[in-house]
Amino acid sequence: MSETHGYSTHIISALVTNTPGVLARIAGLFSSRGYNIDSLAVGETENPDMSRMTIAVHGDEAVLEQIRKQLSKLIDVIKVQDFLGREYVQRDLMLVKVSAPAAKRNEIFELTKVFEGKIVDISATHVVVEITGPEIKIDAFIDLMKPYGIREVVRAGRIAMLRGVREAK
Amino acid sequence: MKKRGAQVLVEELKHLGVDAMFGIPGGMVIPFFDALYDSGLRLILTRHEQGAAHMADGFSRATGRVGVCVATSGPGATNLVTGIATANFDSVPIVAITGQVKSSAIGNDAFQEVDITGITRPISKHNYLVRDPKNLARTLHEAFHIASTGRPGPVLIDVPVDIFTAEIETDGPGKVEVNLPGYRPKRDGNVRQIRLAAEAINAAEKPIIYAGGGVIISGASDLLAELAHTANVPVTTTLLGLGCFPETDPLALKMLGMHGTVYANYAIQNSDLIIAVGARFDDRVTGKIDTFAPHAKIIHIDIDPASISKSIRVDVPVVGDAKHILEELLRHVKPVDRSPWLAQIAEWKKKHPLVYDRTCVDGIMPQYVIEQICAATKGEAVIVTEVGQHQMWTAQWYTHTKPRHFISSGGLGTMGFGFPAAIGAQIGRPEAIVFDISGDGSFQMNIQELATIAANKVPVKIAILNNGFLGMVRQWQQLFYKKRYSGTVLKGNPDFVKVAEAYGVKGMRVTRPEEVRSALDEAIAHPGPVLMDFIICPEENVFPMVPAGEAIDRMIGGMA
Numbered sequence: 001m002s003e004t005h006g007y008s009t010h011i012i013s014a015l016v017t018n019t020p021g022v023l024a025r026i027a028g029l030f031s032s033r034g035y036n037i038d039s040l041a042v043g044e045t046e047n048p049d050m051s052r053m054t055i056a057v058h059g060d061e062a063v064l065e066q067i068r069k070q071l072s073k074l075i076d077v078i079k080v081q082d083f084l085g086r087e088y089v090q091r092d093l094m095l096v097k098v099s100a101p102a103a104k105r106n107e108i109f110e111l112t113k114v115f116e117g118k119i120v121d122i123s124a125t126h127v128v129v130e131i132t133g134p135e136i137k138i139d140a141f142i143d144l145m146k147p148y149g150i151r152e153v154v155r156a157g158r159i160a161m162l163r164g165v166r167e168a169k
Numbered sequence: 170m171k172k173r174g175a176q177v178l179v180e181e182l183k184h185l186g187v188d189a190m191f192g193i194p195g196g197m198v199i200p201f202f203d204a205l206y207d208s209g210l211r212l213i214l215t216r217h218e219q220g221a222a223h224m225a226d227g228f229s230r231a232t233g234r235v236g237v238c239v240a241t242s243g244p245g246a247t248n249l250v251t252g253i254a255t256a257n258f259d260s261v262p263i264v265a266i267t268g269q270v271k272s273s274a275i276g277n278d279a280f281q282e283v284d285i286t287g288i289t290r291p292i293s294k295h296n297y298l299v300r301d302p303k304n305l306a307r308t309l310h311e312a313f314h315i316a317s318t319g320r321p322g323p324v325l326i327d328v329p330v331d332i333f334t335a336e337i338e339t340d341g342p343g344k345v346e347v348n349l350p351g352y353r354p355k356r357d358g359n360v361r362q363i364r365l366a367a368e369a370i371n372a373a374e375k376p377i378i379y380a381g382g383g384v385i386i387s388g389a390s391d392l393l394a395e396l397a398h399t400a401n402v403p404v405t406t407t408l409l410g411l412g413c414f415p416e417t418d419p420l421a422l423k424m425l426g427m428h429g430t431v432y433a434n435y436a437i438q439n440s441d442l443i444i445a446v447g448a449r450f451d452d453r454v455t456g457k458i459d460t461f462a463p464h465a466k467i468i469h470i471d472i473d474p475a476s477i478s479k480s481i482r483v484d485v486p487v488v489g490d491a492k493h494i495l496e497e498l499l500r501h502v503k504p505v506d507r508s509p510w511l512a513q514i515a516e517w518k519k520k521h522p523l524v525y526d527r528t529c530v531d532g533i534m535p536q537y538v539i540e541q542i543c544a545a546t547k548g549e550a551v552i553v554t555e556v557g558q559h560q561m562w563t564a565q566w567y568t569h570t571k572p573r574h575f576i577s578s579g580g581l582g583t584m585g586f587g588f589p590a591a592i593g594a595q596i597g598r599p600e601a602i603v604f605d606i607s608g609d610g611s612f613q614m615n616i617q618e619l620a621t622i623a624a625n626k627v628p629v630k631i632a633i634l635n636n637g638f639l640g641m642v643r644q645w646q647q648l649f650y651k652k653r654y655s656g657t658v659l660k661g662n663p664d665f666v667k668v669a670e671a672y673g674v675k676g677m678r679v680t681r682p683e684e685v686r687s688a689l690d691e692a693i694a695h696p697g698p699v700l701m702d703f704i705i706c707p708e709e710n711v712f713p714m715v716p717a718g719e720a721i722d723r724m725i726g727g728m729a
Contacts, residue, residue: 016351017350017351020298020300021286021287021290021298024287024290025290028290028291029291032291062478065478066475066479069474069475069477070475072474072475073473073474073475074351075294075295075315075349075351075352076351077351078350078351079351
């Protein structure tokens with residue numbers, strides 16, 4: 001079962017050289033050509049000379065084709081892979097700071113448990129919860145926390161990886 | 170052996186075959202200019218960095234080699250921007266070297282600091298900021314490789330002044346390896362796709378070749394002619410494709426699009442197959458996109474995969490170098506009799522030739538000047554234009570027969586391009602007769618380069634078609650804005666002949682049609698540069714014309 005359910009967007013994974021300016025080049029490409037970027041995550045790969053960018057985008061097939069081609073044209077981009085129609089896992093990461101007076105803490109702990117989240121910080125009045133998973137799960141958790149009072153939400157760009165042994169290289 | 174960075178750069182440039190470059194010094198490139206001083210590498214000192222960039226561009230378009238320009242940091246670098254964008258749009262390989270403030274000062278708003286790699290990122294094929302002196306030589310070689318291969322384009326190298334002065338260990342020039350894992354331009358087309366293309370051509374009843382600048386860049390003109398003749402397919406070209414197929418050939422339909430010939434546009438609209446080679450379905454070619462060639466299947470041969478199916482859905486894409494693809498394609502294409510189609514086209518040609526009113530008494534007809542330039546040079550000159558009406562008249566009325574003999578800013582449409590580009594073309598091809606065909610508006614955008622031709626004795630022939638207007642905009646205002654000539658009347662024009670003479674350049678004014686040819690002959694015979702000021706009919710228009718947003722067979726004006 002692929003975990004693509006609940007995502008309306010489309011994942012493109014780009015292997016890029018780890019050079020200064022490469023992020024600006026890609027961000028600039030998206031803004032100058034008017035592509036809609038939903039999220040972008042960048043990190044070094046096992047090879048320190050290369051980084052992997054996971055780009056979540058939306059658009060029709062013609063736009064996505066242009067995005068793939070325009071990305072591939074960049075000299076710093078080594079390989080572009082489109083996850084459309086492939087089996088892959090993907091994760092969002094969120095930290096959420098929720099108002100949690102002693103009386104409410106247990107409820108929040110229970111919900112966190114159900115969502116397989118983690119309490120990563122507790123103070124007298126607040127807790128910080130870490131949730132990973134698909135977007136739909138993270139959105140659901142936010143909805144559940146709203147009644148308690150959300151102080152702050154920080155979400156990281158989505159990362160994704162093909163299932164099985166086929167690497168995105 | 171240790172050498173200073175500037176020295177290394179100059180030696181590598183020479184190793185790469187550079188014998189001339191264009192530019193202006195400034196604080197951050199003094200070490201580089203010092204290394205140039207006794208290097209034997211010719212520096213053409215321009216009067217504005219924009220001129221330097223266009224000269225490198227014109228040099229490249231005329232010769233097929235990489236053009237090189239150099240500027241200092243800050244304003245020197247920003248003045249190159251229009252030239253870089255022009256080259257980028259038209260796929261011209263130039264390398265621009267800019268000085269930068271010293272590495273430790275970058276980001277501190279130092280004097281004459283500008284983030285030129287940031288500025289040129291969307292308008293160059295690639296760019297570099299050199300951070301480590303030991304990468305300098307490799308970076309230059311990569312820049313040349315990237316600029317000149319695949320779909321060519323400009324590459325900028327930004328060099329902080331401390332990199333120019335750093336001592337670098339070197340074994341001599343050319344000892345570096347290019348390492349570009351993300352850059353592998355495709356040369357050969359997919360064989361299966363080429364077969365599909367051949368089948369489509371063999372099966373078509375009303376095919377047409379639509380050839381662009383890529384044919385010239387690839388050096389595929391002869392193969393294109395072979396394809397046309399083998400398969401009996403008529404050929405229309407884009408503005409940048411002019412000269413890739415001789416217009417003297419019976420299969421030639423001249424240029425298509427907004428100011429193309431009626432018969433080329435009719436042929437496209439009625440075709441059942443378009444064979445696009447090195448062209449990109451630009452909006453000036455297609456007109457209203459959803460009315461373009463409604464019955465045609467489309468084969469698109471292009472080296473840039475991103476050009477394929479960008480604006481027009483393509484049926485048979487073939488990615489690769491036009492020359493290699495056409496070679497392979499020719500093995501599968503069969504001679505087919507297409508007399509009904511060719512007869513139809515002949516009828517359109519007869520019914521709708523290019524025309525102009527030869528009876529104007531208000532001055533010289535600009536089209537006549539272009540015809541006479543073609544006659545006086547036997548069609549063998551390198552013709553460079555600026556942008557506007559004169560550019561379109563030149564495209565229409567000069568008989569283009571050879572690749573790399575027509576140079577113009579197509580994609581970006583840069584006024585002020587032609588004069589410096591003509592200088593670059595002349596430097597690259599000293600034996601050629603080079604014309605800059607200009608308007609009085611365009612010419613004033615880089616008029617300062619008169620000093621460059623005077624100082625370097627560059628024998629460019631400048632033909633200004635002087636109508637006292639920014640003519641193309643005026644034409645639109647006449648046709649679509651009730652003759653409200655807002656901002657298009659060029660009051661304050663100088664006496665161009667006197668301006669030329671002030672620089673020591675021969676100047677001539679031509680006011681009557683019967684003087685045109687003798688003036689041209691005199692200018693061509695003159696060994697040095699000449700400026701000819703042709704006073705033309707002020708409100709003459711470029712026809713035929715497809716109004717913006719119309720289908721390309723809905724042309725107005727110029728119908729015989």
